[in-house]
Amino acid sequence: MNESMNRQYYLASRPITLPTPSDVPYRDVPVREPAEGEAVIRNLYISLDPAIRGWMSEVNNYIEPIAIGDPIRSSVIGRVVKSRSDLLEEGDVVMSLGGWERYTYGAAAAMHKLDENAGIPLSHFLSVLGPTGLTAYFGLLEVGRPEPGQTVLVSAAAGAVGSVVGQIAKMRGCRVVGMAGSEEKCRWITEELGFDQAINYKTCGDYEAAIRQACPDGVDVYFDNVGGDILDGALMCLNKFARVAVCGWISTYNDPDAPGPKNLWQLVAQSVTIQGFVVLDFQDRFAEGIDQLANWVMAGKLKFREDIVDGLDNVLPTFLKLFDGSNSGKLIVRNPE
Amino acid sequence: MNESMNRQYYLASRPITLPTPSDVPYRDVPVREPAEGEAVIRNLYISLDPAIRGWMSEVNNYIEPIAIGDPIRSSVIGRVVKSRSDLLEEGDVVMSLGGWERYTYGAAAAMHKLDENAGIPLSHFLSVLGPTGLTAYFGLLEVGRPEPGQTVLVSAAAGAVGSVVGQIAKMRGCRVVGMAGSEEKCRWITEELGFDQAINYKTCGDYEAAIRQACPDGVDVYFDNVGGDILDGALMCLNKFARVAVCGWISTYNDPDAPGPKNLWQLVAQSVTIQGFVVLDFQDRFAEGIDQLANWVMAGKLKFREDIVDGLDNVLPTFLKLFDGSNSGKLIVRNPE
Numbered sequence: 001m002n003e004s005m006n007r008q009y010y011l012a013s014r015p016i017t018l019p020t021p022s023d024v025p026y027r028d029v030p031v032r033e034p035a036e037g038e039a040v041i042r043n044l045y046i047s048l049d050p051a052i053r054g055w056m057s058e059v060n061n062y063i064e065p066i067a068i069g070d071p072i073r074s075s076v077i078g079r080v081v082k083s084r085s086d087l088l089e090e091g092d093v094v095m096s097l098g099g100w101e102r103y104t105y106g107a108a109a110a111m112h113k114l115d116e117n118a119g120i121p122l123s124h125f126l127s128v129l130g131p132t133g134l135t136a137y138f139g140l141l142e143v144g145r146p147e148p149g150q151t152v153l154v155s156a157a158a159g160a161v162g163s164v165v166g167q168i169a170k171m172r173g174c175r176v177v178g179m180a181g182s183e184e185k186c187r188w189i190t191e192e193l194g195f196d197q198a199i200n201y202k203t204c205g206d207y208e209a210a211i212r213q214a215c216p217d218g219v220d221v222y223f224d225n226v227g228g229d230i231l232d233g234a235l236m237c238l239n240k241f242a243r244v245a246v247c248g249w250i251s252t253y254n255d256p257d258a259p260g261p262k263n264l265w266q267l268v269a270q271s272v273t274i275q276g277f278v279v280l281d282f283q284d285r286f287a288e289g290i291d292q293l294a295n296w297v298m299a300g301k302l303k304f305r306e307d308i309v310d311g312l313d314n315v316l317p318t319f320l321k322l323f324d325g326s327n328s329g330k331l332i333v334r335n336p337e
Numbered sequence: 338m339n340e341s342m343n344r345q346y347y348l349a350s351r352p353i354t355l356p357t358p359s360d361v362p363y364r365d366v367p368v369r370e371p372a373e374g375e376a377v378i379r380n381l382y383i384s385l386d387p388a389i390r391g392w393m394s395e396v397n398n399y400i401e402p403i404a405i406g407d408p409i410r411s412s413v414i415g416r417v418v419k420s421r422s423d424l425l426e427e428g429d430v431v432m433s434l435g436g437w438e439r440y441t442y443g444a445a446a447a448m449h450k451l452d453e454n455a456g457i458p459l460s461h462f463l464s465v466l467g468p469t470g471l472t473a474y475f476g477l478l479e480v481g482r483p484e485p486g487q488t489v490l491v492s493a494a495a496g497a498v499g500s501v502v503g504q505i506a507k508m509r510g511c512r513v514v515g516m517a518g519s520e521e522k523c524r525w526i527t528e529e530l531g532f533d534q535a536i537n538y539k540t541c542g543d544y545e546a547a548i549r550q551a552c553p554d555g556v557d558v559y560f561d562n563v564g565g566d567i568l569d570g571a572l573m574c575l576n577k578f579a580r581v582a583v584c585g586w587i588s589t590y591n592d593p594d595a596p597g598p599k600n601l602w603q604l605v606a607q608s609v610t611i612q613g614f615v616v617l618d619f620q621d622r623f624a625e626g627i628d629q630l631a632n633w634v635m636a637g638k639l640k641f642r643e644d645i646v647d648g649l650d651n652v653l654p655t656f657l658k659l660f661d662g663s664n665s666g667k668l669i670v671r672n673p674e
Contacts, residue, residue: 054606062577062606204503240399241618246604267583267613269399270389274606274611281578 006031007240008071009315014058015254018323021286023056024072024100029242031103035302039088039108041078043098045124046312048074048319048331050225050248051278056222064280071099072315075131077114077122079337088113095125100315120294121243127160127330128297128304131279134248136164137289140170140223143245143275150220153211153237153279157195158185160304160330161247164293165223166195167302174221175213177214179230181325188328193303206232221245227252229260235272237265244274279284310336341446343368344392344438345408346652351395354592355660359651360393360411361437368440369385369530371616376425376445378415380435383649384463385656385668386561387585388615391548399615408436409652412468414451414459415441416674427449437652440671449627457631464497464667465634466627466640468616473501475619475624477560478509480582480612485510487557490548490574492567494532497641497667498584502560503532506641511558514551516567518662525665544570558582564589564598572609581611642666647673 005028007211009061016072034040037275052074058085066073076098080088085108088094098104098322114125128132146152150162152169155168157178166189169176178195197214204210207230211219218239224231227249238244252258266272282289296302307327309318321327344364344626352360364417371377379381389411392403403410422445425431431448435441451462464470476498483489489506493499494515503526506513515532517523521582523535534551541547544567548556553575561568575581589595603609617624634641643662649672658664 059606062608089521177441242672248605249602252602260599260601263598264595265586265589267611268585268615269396269613271399271618272612274604275609276606278605 003032003102005029006101006103007312008102009312010071011056011066011068013068015056017054017130018320019056019316021316024067026313032124034082034084034105037085037107037109039083039085039094039096039111040082040103041076041096041111042081042092042337043076043078043102043312043335044337045077045123045126045308046074046092046098046100046315046333046335047076047131048132048322048327049215050322050335052249055325062280067112071101073097073099076104077125083108085109087111093122095130100312100333102312107260115260123306123308123330123332123334124297126300127306128164129293132160132330133164133293134286134289135166136161137293138279138285139245139247139277140168140221142282143221143277143336144169144221144243146172146174146221149175151175151177151215151217151239152221152223153177153179153215153219153234154195154223155179155201155234156225156325157189157198158182158305159225160215161328162223162225163189163193163304164302167193167232167296169221170194170196171296171301175215175217177211185328190303195321201230201269203259208236211237217240218333223247224249228258232261232263235261235266237269238266239270239289240270242270242272244272246276247278248275308334310334340439341368342366342651343440345439346649347408348393348403348405349633350405352393355657356390356393356653358653360594362649369442370443370470371421372418372421372444374444375400375442376417376420376422376431376448377449378413378433378435379418379433379439380413380415380439380672381430381672381674382414382460382463382645383411383435383437383670383672384413384468385652385653385659385670386468389656390660391492391585399617408438410434410436412463413441419563420445422446424448427669430459432467433436437647437649437670439452440453450660452517457623458670460643460645460667460669461634463645463669465501465639466630469497469667470501470630470641471619471623471626472616473505474499474630475616475622476582476584477502477505477558478604479619480614481506481558481560483511484511488512488514488518488552488554488576489558489560490514490556491532491560491562492516492538492571493662494526495519495561495642495665496536496562499560499562500530500666501639504530504633506558507531507533508633508638511555512552514548522665525642533587545573549572555579557646560584561586563657565595569600571597572598572603573601575607575609577607579607579609581609583613608643643668643669646669 158180495517
């Protein structure tokens with residue numbers, strides 16, 4: 001690749017199911033000078049998250065859809081190659097909203113400077129100390145609100161969010177059951193992360209029966225990453241006043257005809273609260289969250305996996321791993337300098 | 338009818354769709370002596386509520402299903418004809434959990450004595466000062482939590498719950514839009530009850546478009562009595578951090594194949610909270626609620642309708658009016674002495 005050109009993977013057409021290379025082709029465009037107040041960064045790490053699939057659709061989500069022709073939007077970490085702002089200088093490392101592209105241009109004021117000499121690998125700011133860790137932290141504690149002794153069920157439990165949710169719930173004194181898609185993932189969350197029990201959702205058969213068996217006292221908090229049939233099964237096992245924290249329904253993103261949950265009447269039967277959220281809802285408390293998460297990581301109380309794939313040109317096939325569960329841990333594309 | 342026999346409408350088989358006379362036949366059984374601690378009451382008013390339909394199904398709801406062979410459960414007001422408890426004496430009027438029957442037996446301690454000389458028609462204790470009024474009061478204020486200036490949307494807005502919800506929301510300074518099933522009901526809620534706007538859901542066509550037009554600033558609180566397609570339409574019009582208070586989904590009770598809502602992804606898109614509740618969740622605050630509701634009624638600030646039908650033998654066809662919307666206001670069967 002030619003470093004003097006900006007390779008961009010952009011949205012050519014809105015995918016109905018899984019995005020294909022014709023939905024997300026690339027182009028090489030000349031680099032340009034940043035405008036006044038802007039900086040341009042060379043992207044080092046590109047975060048791949050299920051939410052990006054939502055932004056490819058036309059409907060307004062919590063932020064506006066990606067426009068046709070625009071680079072695919074994602075969180076990035078990059079090094080400043082040129083700045084026309086006093087806020088940043090060449091060589092600084094920043095986190096920013098960027099795209100699936102070699103260079104990102106943006107207002108320097110909207111870029112968050114990182115200290116690359118603090119002994120923390122930069123990729124962690126996209127995972128456990130970034131959006132996925134913060135989603136787990138605020139989603140569990142502020143939306144799920146588990147009490148000691150209660151049972152917390154987590155889907156996609158070996159994922160970047162679910163794995164952190166389960167470990168925080170254990171620290172809060174809960175019984176924690178995780179659902180994951182392979183024996184290896186199930187072993188990891190029980191043997192390494194300390195989950196009390198794991199359910200392999202690909203082999204367990206009837207979800208409701210499997211959850212009931214793993215949660216003999218019922219479920220007080222269900223942290224839901226997937227939706228679909230697993231949500232329907234979990235709804236049947238909820239205790240009175242249970243909370244369902246919903247940070248996304250990955251099972252439905254690529255299926256426009258996905259039926260709604262059938263067992264929502266449990267809402268009234270058990271006085272249940274189902275609450276959707278995005279991490280940006282807690283933006284004014286990010287510093288608190290990062291501080292707490294970093295303390296746990298440093299103390300060895302919080303383990304996590306990063307699934308880092310090299311090469312910008314691998315971005316689309318790597319992104320698709322999110323939807324068949326073949327990644328393990330936070331999925332990131334690295335684009336080494 | 339023979340007053341010396343206890344006529345009981347009981348559950349012979351669990352209905353799949355609307356209950357029929359063969360699902361709910363009657364029998365005449367001899368009256369018996371109350372047991373120690375029990376009282377027997379002659380029922381004067383029998384409350385007909387959508388929730389009763391849920392109790393006829395096999396699944397555990399917030400209270401256990403009605404057992405096959407048992408009288409259909411409902412709230413009643415009756416006069417004590419015999420008591421074997423110091424708590425009640427012959428002639429007292431009480432509210433109790435009872436059944437579709439002439440006489441109800443029960444622990445005197447579980448019967449709530451009413452003052453029939455307080456100048457309040459007894460039927461009001463089953464409507465605006467009873468379960469439906471309390472459902473509206475706590476459901477709106479504790480679950481919906483509207484702020485002054487926000488928009489509150491109410492379905493089944495001419496019903497016993499919805500009509501009270503809308504009037505309380507107006508007192509809280511909200512813009513209030515109600516959905517009802519006839520022009521007469523729409524006129525009543527706007528002209529008599531002070532709703533800002535009404536939508537006739539039987540003639541409005543596309544629900545989402547109709548709600549959007551009636552709620553130009555979006556919906557902050559949706560008080561949902563019906564579920565189904567109206568819920569799907571409302572979900573699309575919710576503002577960020579909107580609350581959906583669900584006290585029942587009458588549109589789905591008689592349709593076991595009712596599909597789940599399609600637009601639940603709005604939960605995450607708008608950080609919405611959907612909370613189910615039943616009035617019993619607020620049992621320890623009933624006195625406060627009744628006191629406030631009675632004050633509003635006395636001050637003429639809260640209007641309501643009761644749809645009182647005479648004759649125990651009309652109980653099943655009267656109950657069915659709830660499901661085609663042909664009742665207006667709180668539905669009660671009176672069984673005069």
